């Protein structure tokens with residue numbers, strides 16, 4: 001008797017990716033290895049409704065930077081589901097769309113511990129754990145709140161430690177605006193894309209070195 005083939009395992013890395021940086025890529029790569037994932041799909045948000053208080057770059061720029069950053073890894077792909085759906089982005093919709101596209105696969109939603117700490121502020125949060133297994137990446141300075149962790153069904157969440165990468169998109173944008181280098185914080189092609197399209201310009205009247 002032969003064993004049934006194992007179901008494909010797909011990692012889902014949702015993010016605003018404004019811009020995508022090496023913290024995102026290392027987290028996805030570590031989780032891919034940890035869970036022996038067949039693929040990790042990066043899903044740039046359409047409208048990140050919890051970031052409505054700040055200016056977010058147009059989705060096409062964030063999508064193209066994500067494509068550039070992931071192009072060299074044969075296990076990394078990029079999905080437009082959240083951008084093409086339009087309207088505010090809810091992870092329930094993301095996971096339902098991906099399940100429709102890949103009904104044969106088990107989904108692993110990859111998120112930073114800081115984002116996971118806020119998960120009960122997400123729409124229909126309790127339903128999300130039926131749609132995917134959640135992987136919380138501990139990130140420097142962002143410990144997972146134990147009370148929130150206790151509310152998540154214990155067999156639907158795994159915490160993993162990621163090599164210390166204190167990189168954030170906020171810091172990359174601020175560095176670019178201040179004329180400081182973002183080389184090596186984001187992939188080279190993303191640095192070139194940011195320069196080519198003039199993303200994150202200095203505020204008028206700001207002195208840059």
Ligand SMILES: Nc1ncnc2c1ncn2[C@@H]1O[C@H](COP(=O)(O)OP(=O)(O)OP(=O)(O)O)[C@@H](O)[C@H]1O
Nearest residue numbers: 015016017023027111112115139165167168169170
């Ligand atoms: N350095 C990092 N290591 C591990 N996970 C990260 C890191 N940076 C972001 N993440 C996670 O990646 C996902 C997408 O993050 P997002 O695109 O909002 O980047 P960000 O750096 O947190 O952005 P911002 O600083 O603009 O809020 C979230 O789940 C977030 O917690």
Ligand SMILES: O=C(O)c1ccc[n+]([C@@H]2O[C@H](COP(=O)([O-])O)[C@@H](O)[C@H]2O)c1
Nearest residue numbers: 014015016048050089090091092122123
């Ligand atoms: O479903 C929600 O209500 C929800 C609220 C906030 C964030 N998320 C998801 O969390 C992921 C990281 O989001 P962000 O805003 O930190 O880039 C991304 O996939 C978002 O769609 C989802």
